[in-house]
Amino acid sequence: MAKMEVKTSLLDDMIGVGDMVLLEPLNEDSFINNLKKRFDHNEVYTYIGSVVISINPYRSLPIYTPEKVEEYRNRNFYELSPHIFALSDEAYRSLRDQDKDQCILITGESGAGKTEASKLVMSYVAAVCGKGAEVNQVKEQLLQSNPVLEAFGNAKTVRNDNSSRFGKYMDIEFDFKGDPLGGVISNYLLEKSRVVKQPRGERNFHIFYQILSGASEEFLCKLKLERDFSRYNYLGLDSAKVNGVDDASNFRTVRNAMQIVGFMDHETQSVFEVVAAVLKLGNIEFKPESRANGLDESKIKDKNELKEICELTGIDQSVLERAFSFRTVEAKQEKVSTTLNVAQAYYARDALAKNLYSRLFSWLVTRINESIKAQTKVRKKVMGVLDIYGFEIFENADNSFEQFIINYCNEKLQQIFIELTLKEEQEEYIREGIEWTNIEYFNNAIICDLIENNQTGILAMLDEECLRPGTVTDDTFLEKLNQVCATHQHFESRMSKCSRFLNDTSLPHSCFRIQHYAGKVMYQVEGFVDKNNDLLYRDLSQAMWKANHSLIKALFPEGNPAKINLKRPPTAGSQFKASVATLMKNLQTKNPNYIRCIKPNDKKAAHIFNDALVCHQIRYLGLLENVRVRRAGYAFRQAYEPCLERYKMLCKQTWPHWRGPARAGVEVLFDELGIPEEEFSFGRSKIFIRNPRTLFKLEDLRKQRLEDLATLIEKIYRGWKCRTRFLLMKKSQVVIASWARRYAQQKRYQKIKSSAIIVQSYIRGWKARKLLRELKHLKRCNEAVTIIAAYWHGTQARRELKRLKEEARRKHAVAVIWAYWLGLKVRREYRKFFRANAGRKIYEFTLQRLMQKYFLEMKKKMPSLSPIDKNWPARPYLFLDSTHKELKRIFHLWRCKKYRDQFTDQQKLIYEEKLEASELFKDKKALYPASVGQPFQGAYLEISENPKYKKLKDAVDEKIIIAEVVNKINRANGKATSRIFLLTKNNVLLADQKNGTIKSEVPLGDVTKVSMSSQNDGFFAVHLKEGSEAATKGDFLLSSDHLIEMATKLYRTTLSQTKQKLNIEISDEFLVQFKQDKVCVKFIQGSQKNGNIPTCKRKNNRLLEVAVP
């Protein structure tokens, strides 16, 4: 919403006229009356065009509040009643918006309110310019530099309780946005004579009083000061206290400001040390002392103060003492030392104090500049604020060099005012060919020339005198002035050649008078030369340089012996002239804004308007001429190009581009806008606008038009922005919707899932709890049963135990009683027989007796001698257990031996054979167990007995081992035929059973193997060696009841004869060689129809089956 702007004007509710240009009739009286009327109504500001006249109200008015700042912010100059803020705003805005460097020139007499005005300007600019932490810090530092400089550079004077005793020009630097970046302060000539001497009713610089009133005891002690003004010679006593000024609280303000500006603690400390040293210097006093050579010499009266100063500043006391007593003059090669008399010593002391203080002040300015200087190197815009000491006239010819310099400066400022406003304005009209009525005004260039002319100027004279060899005094200087300036209109002197003033008794001989633009000032010539020379003896500057105090050392660089410069330093006058020239040059490059301060009375009092005093100021300030020039001329002018550029949007022909000369464009523009002709004139290169109101009208139109244009741009931009935003939103909406749906579905799914899980978990939980309850119940029941049973068993057991215990106790008791009784009886009976080891003997004896009994009984109970008898008497005594077992073993071994010993050799042989048989067949052949009980008889057939076998017996001459009838199995059909089987030492023989005819004879060496079944049959095959004679008919397949015996004997005989083990194969299936064929003999489980006899059957030419029942 656009703010409803209430159009106001300077003309609203006006008291008198706010702008003197509007004054009718225009003369001195009406001018003063207007000012007075406004002053009486608390209107202290009045305009002359763009110049602000400010009358010091000498009381605080409620017109500087933040609300007022807001009111004047961004308003046109003539829109509101005159105010210093309007000027500040105008200057700031044209700096910010039109990129023009500005300067604000504040002039007026001492006490007219210049310093206050400069502070108001700065605070207004600080309030309206950019904000932000960094900017605020810069602002704060810029503003806080004021209290510091005021404390050190201001003093109470008769005209002003807070009079600036130095000139100050401050450049505030801004960036392109109008935010402050920093600043630079230039200071001009501090009135340092005040340090050592103050006129009546005046004070030294504020800082001295502030320290003594405001510093803590501790701090004062550190500075070796006492809280007593009267202790210090340099402090004028009569007006040490100023009404309404609280030095103590100001001291705190200053320290705080120093901190904000960026002074380090040690720096602040050093500064106050220097201040203290200056104050104490004033207390050093000298007394004369005559020396032998007749020369006067001075001596320090009381060295205590000197000592303290030296301690404070780290100067060697003897060095300083010497510097106060001697002066060394160095010519090219020579060094001449002269003693100082008392006056010279005082002069040296004061010079040192003044120099120390003024250099400290310059150092402070430099130090502040260091803190507030702009950091960045971007292009800057500058607003300069000049607050220079005002025009000053003392009564009674008390004006000295300082006033001369101050007034010269003001003269120059008036000059620049004239140049920039009056003269420049009129000259411009002529240049531009504008019709114009000339206005008379006083140009003070002639006075400036009187003072600053390089050859004949007063300052040049003074310098010449100072540099001249020979005796130079203030009087010789005055003489010279009298010669050179005698004819100058504005110079007056009693002694001048032109004797215009010879009889002017109001002009003393030692004075000269200058008619300044602001009035006549009489200067006392005394001290001019000295002050201009500003001499400090080299001994002193060297002493200072030697100080063990970094600040003091830095203040006196010329004291460094390595940098001795024999050239004289520039004089104070020429220095000041140069710096004023620089300042003027600087101001000329900027757009000037004037504040002309007027003092309403000499009493520093509110509500008093002294017409004569104001009239005087108006006159010399040339304000009336200012109004006249203003009225005759044009309020505003501007070159055609920027004017067209600025307003071209107000007219269709010139917008957006004007092709053609700028002047023609402006003509078209003004014509189009219908501005009355008398309101403007066309100059050669500029348009002149008579009335500010016309300009404001133009500005308003422009503003309106700009707003329209802005609206148009905004409209199109907004349309475009809305459309892109809409498209983007549409696209985004689709994306968001898809995501949102997905998300919602996910959520739903998760919710269902989690609900299912919850329901499930509840059911499971419920089931589990149910089960748990049942189980717990069951468990409890079981436990209860167990517990009951346990209790019941326990009770029973305890009862039983109790009973048993009782019984046992009783038994035990009985036994014990019995034992005791028996013991008693035995002891009674055997007491007479017992010796000490009778017990043991009885024991051994009993043991022997028992053993004896055992063995005797054992003898009776001995079992039979049969090794297989397993009987053994029971063990009678436990302790003989191992003996009993051992006895059993020994007995058995012995019994076996006895048994073996009965055998004959024959029997042994039989047993050997039996053993052999056991090894060969046990567990292999089912027939074996039956053979164990049968004795091996060998010769079953008694061949020698039977005559049938006589022939056979003869044929066999060897011993017959086996003679038995066997069945020979026919190879062809399996039928058995009886044969006699004979085994001799070397052969196996088969013979006919009927007649004993030998059928076959096989040497044992040709028998390779015997095969048989594992079963309970008597079949066996005798395998013959292949290729042997016997083998032609094939192997024998035989059957015998004594198979085991026969096989064993065959084996044994073969072993003993051929030393080879006969191979005995036990298998239910083996091969037998019949003539050429190999026939398999297979044993099968047969039926029992033939009784217990196995049957043999030839199944085919390869298989012979034996059925074993």
Ligand SMILES: Nc1ncnc2c1ncn2[C@@H]1O[C@H](COP(=O)(O)OP(=O)(O)O)[C@@H](O)[C@H]1O
């Ligand atoms: N605008 C003002 N409002 C109130 N008092 C003012 C104003 N201007 C000046 N004064 C008073 O006048 C005194 C002198 O003003 P100052 O600015 O120091 O004078 P100058 O710098 O011109 O010598 C101030 O100390 C203050 O008391």
Ligand SMILES: [Mg+2]
């Ligand atoms: Mg001042």
